[in-house]
Amino acid sequence: MLLAVGDMCGPARKNPGAAATAELARRLIAKHPDAMILALGDNAYNRGRPDEYRDHYTPSWGQADLLGRTWPCPGNHDYRTAGAAAYFTYFGEGRAGTPRRSYYSVPLADAGWHLISLNSEVEQDAHSAQLRWLRADLASRRFQPVLAFWHRPRWGSGAHRDSKKPRWFWNALHAEGAELALAGHAHHYERFAPQRPDQIPDPRGIRQFIVGTGGRRLQGRTKDTPNSEYARFDLFGILKLTLRPGGYRWEFIDVDDRVIDRGEQGVNARGM
């Protein structure tokens, strides 16, 4: 079981939900002791400095019971410290990689899924080392269903809207039949229908979630985006994903323990 959320910690005035989402994670972990946490970037505002990780991340999401099960990706605010140096130091090479090789994968043997953390804050185009690594990693994976996560969403109806850069990730992931793409960056929750990289809805495409609801001030809708199935702009919360070899189940749970959005889907035919 995975708990995914981004954009969590910072000064209380601007990050009013961080402590509550950390407590929600604890309550969910009490029910699911094997749960992993995916931190979707912008973990410590505003510049991802060492003191911001110490003063803002450590007291809530950085406590041992949560940190020890956290697998991160970096966000744009982490990169306001050159090379996201504090992010890499805080999470360590075994969890975050290094400034030069800032992406990694984790095989989830029990669930039978392949988990990939990518870095949307550095170059990712056809000639990049990251994209070459991604293609090689996908080609050599043990488990077929793929969940990838990074900070900057490809599509979005809230702040920042769409980002063209991650299209390279989408193309590579879709070519290998990936199932899920998770992102933060925009401070709202949004679920998309499975779609192809060209935004054509397709049950065998990739389903994207935006979960920028970890604590930073929430942001509103700025546009309507094709294939957006559900969005909330008014709640802090966490996406809970239950993975099994033949499919996945999702629940977006707010800090009052209410299940706001839920659903289930089998893995697509290309991914099996």
Next chain:
Amino acid sequence: MELELTLTIAEDERQACTHAAVLLRGLSGGLRAIGATQEAEACGVYAATLDRIAASGECCGVNSDGKVDVEQAAFVLEGVRDGLDNADLDEGADLVGRDVERLNDIVLRYNSEAGKAVES
């Protein structure tokens, strides 16, 4: 950590910097006129950084603060883009949106080079 890097800035990126600087200076003037002095000064700083990048030619030295200025400028222009879009001023929204993408390209290139620099 202050890290100055020499980046290759493409012609369309320099143009985007010029466009963005013009918009930010206009916004800065407006903000100053309504009494938002601190925000006016911030937008003026972003515009100055973008002017310097635009004027530098193909190779430009950018430090950490300059990179953040470019990113902040992109955030401000996202708001301009969204506002123009809401007002159905579509062509302007598209033009500003394109410039935002080019500014983000500069930010990501700086981040990539910074990652190599801090590890070496």
